[in-house]
Amino acid sequence: MSLNNIEDLGNTLVVNIPDSKTRVSRTFTVITETYIDLYRKYLALRPAHDNHQRLGIKYTSNKCTIQPFGINIFGNMPTDIARFLKLSNSELYTGHCFRRTSASLLADSDANLCTIKRHGGWKSSNVAEGYLEDSLENKKRIV
Structure with missing residues (x-):
């Protein structure tokens, strides 16, 4: 970038x-x-x-x-942040956390399946549907 x-x-x-x-x-x-x-x-x-x-x-x-x-430092940022916050198993926080978090925030903002798929670059709906199902905002609306 x-x-x-x-x-x-x-x-x-x-x-x-x-x-x-x-x-x-x-x-x-x-x-x-x-x-x-x-x-x-x-x-x-x-x-x-x-x-x-x-x-x-x-x-x-x-x-x-x-x-x-570059990419390696950026990819290690979630681990560094987790260590700074003294979270357990900080090594489990990888660069993929940024992608998961952005998809989760998008799902919580009431985005539809097509928008989440386009955002994540997923051809299959399975992964995007998982973010919609796990969305806290969607769970609040269902109750």
Whole structure:
């Protein structure tokens, strides 16, 4: 991912993920003001002398450096977060947690099956149906 993959339209961020494990480009939008503000704060922390466009850069000693990080560091973030939170079995939190969480949040936001399938890039409905069935919001509506 690079900064060029994110377009700031003021009240919307358009994020293009150019390639993935499935070899399918994906685009999504961020419309929540809190998250847009966090992205802008992150951009403001980047060093002025940064000579690359990589999105992920190392943060250490309360400042951003120019050293980029890639997929392996990103994939280990859930484990690092779980360790920081002192959760048991922190090694079980993998990069896949981001995908599961995004699908769960989408299901909780009342998204339909087609939307969840498109978001996750699933051809089969089985996986997407599981997120709908496990959705806390759906369970509240059923009761």
